[in-house]
Amino acid sequence: MVxxxxxxxxxxxxxxxxxxxxxxxxxxGMSTSACWRRVRGLEESGVISGYSALVERERAxxxxxxxxxxSLERHDAKFVDEFVARVKRRSEVLECFATTGDADYHLRVVxxxxxxxxxxxxxxxxxxxxxRYVRTNMILKEIxxxxxxxxxxxxxxxx
Amino acid sequence: MVxxxxxxxxxxxxxxxxxxxxxxxxxxGMSTSACWRRVRGLEESGVISGYSALVERERAxxxxxxxxxxSLERHDAKFVDEFVARVKRRSEVLECFATTGDADYHLRVVxxxxxxxxxxxxxxxxxxxxxRYVRTNMILKEIxxxxxxxxxxxxxxxx
DNA sequence: GTGGTTCTTGGTAGAATGTACCAAACGGAG
DNA sequence: CTCCGTTTGGTACATTCTACCAAGAACCAC
Numbered sequence: 288m289v290x291x292x293x294x295x296x297x298x299x300x301x302x303x304x305x306x307x308x309x310x311x312x313x314x315x316g317m318s319t320s321a322c323w324r325r326v327r328g329l330e331e332s333g334v335i336s337g338y339s340a341l342v343e344r345e346r347a348x349x350x351x352x353x354x355x356x357x358s359l360e361r362h363d364a365k366f367v368d369e370f371v372a373r374v375k376r377r378s379e380v381l382e383c384f385a386t387t388g389d390a391d392y393h394l395r396v397v398x399x400x401x402x403x404x405x406x407x408x409x410x411x412x413x414x415x416x417x418x419r420y421v422r423t424n425m426i427l428k429e430i431x432x433x434x435x436x437x438x439x440x441x442x443x444x445x446x
Numbered sequence: 447m448v449x450x451x452x453x454x455x456x457x458x459x460x461x462x463x464x465x466x467x468x469x470x471x472x473x474x475g476m477s478t479s480a481c482w483r484r485v486r487g488l489e490e491s492g493v494i495s496g497y498s499a500l501v502e503r504e505r506a507x508x509x510x511x512x513x514x515x516x517s518l519e520r521h522d523a524k525f526v527d528e529f530v531a532r533v534k535r536r537s538e539v540l541e542c543f544a545t546t547g548d549a550d551y552h553l554r555v556v557x558x559x560x561x562x563x564x565x566x567x568x569x570x571x572x573x574x575x576x577x578r579y580v581r582t583n584m585i586l587k588e589i590x591x592x593x594x595x596x597x598x599x600x601x602x603x604x605x
Numbered sequence: 606g607t608g609g610t611t612c613t614t615g616g617t618a619g620a621a622t623g624t625a626c627c628a629a630a631c632g633g634a635g
Numbered sequence: 636c637t638c639c640g641t642t643t644g645g646t647a648c649a650t651t652c653t654a655c656c657a658a659g660a661a662c663c664a665c
Binding site: 289294297300301302303304305332333334335336337338339340341342343344346347348349353354371374375378379380381382383384385386387388390392393397398399400402403422423424425426427428429430431432433434435436437438439440441442443 | 448453456459460461462463464491492493494495496497498499500501502503505506507508512513530533534537538539540541542543544545546547549551552556557558559561562581582583584585586587588589590591592593594595596597598599600601602
């Protein structure tokens with residue numbers, strides 16, 4: 288189980304994934320060794336699945352991004368699995384969620400420019416079998432792009 | 447400008463944000479000092495905006511998440527700014543994008559359980575002034591949740 | 606309460622790494 | 636070619652990591 292001390296570590300490591308163990312220990316108020324062991328535990332148990340540099344999309348040359356609503360014609364395992372497998376392979380698709388509502392899937396796609404987006408649709412999206420529709424919502428502005436889980440919200444009573 | 451060597455560094459640091467400088471230098475094929483200076487440059491120029499631990503949502507106790515489509519009644523700066531400011535303050539809102547299409551905004555919200563989601567709507571979303579509608583699409587399954595920009599895609603010709 | 610077991614803690618030291626310097630190599634411009 | 640600015644690889648000191656230790660806390664059965 289992830290307890291309160293772990294949550295403080297996670298909060299800190301989400302803010303600064305390259306914090307030294309010493310900084311981290313200081314920030315959460317424990318000894319370096321206790322802290323280090325907890326971090327290791329979180330990594331080994333898979334609570335922390337990795338670390339990543341956060342790169343500014345536009346500065347890195349990716350001017351265009353969009354949210355796609357996708358719906359499938361049929362929902363047999365065959366079509367669903369094929370769709371999922373293809374989505375996982377395409378690096379332009381940063382996120383993909385199966386959702387309730389009109390569309391079956393919400394995707395977020397990031398590309399270098401509009402030409403690349405058109406190409407993405409032509410070469411990839413429109414070729415996936417069994418798709419009913421793909422609706423593109425271009426992203427006009429990124430208000431917020433966070434990865435940090437909200438550990439500051441109240442925990443449910445555990446009773 | 448971000449050139450090819452930088453892209454290799456970014457690719458690597460997106461995969462492993464805690465790679466040691468030595469590992470990194472080896473992976474991208476340069477000396478440790480050259481590599482270190484480039485990383486520093488990317489950080490100082492803001493291409494790398496930070497580092498973060500990636501935490502498994504469900505293992506960390508956040509069972510519920512949703513994508514919200516939000517549309518505003520009016521689009522005066524007054525209402526827009528208020529909405530944006532409020533969204534930025536709420537840690538449950540991991541992502542928020544202004545988009546084309548029916549909804550003005552797409553948000554991704556993560557909470558501990560359904561009760562917390564209901565509370566989020568009641569206490570926050572439904573109290574923002576000037577909102578036309580909020581449509582909730584519960585996330586049934588996370589197919590993919592990536593943060594790495596697709597540097598493996600073809601760069602536009604620079605001419 | 607006591608005793609025993611288990612889990613967690615803080616301290617420490619050798620190994621590994623980061624970071625700032627150097628002089629050398631490179632690449633254009635004239 | 637020579638000059639000048641930029642980027643490179645190497646090195647050394649300071650910092651940090653990481654695996655051990657024994658001591659302390661928490662728990663349970665009795």
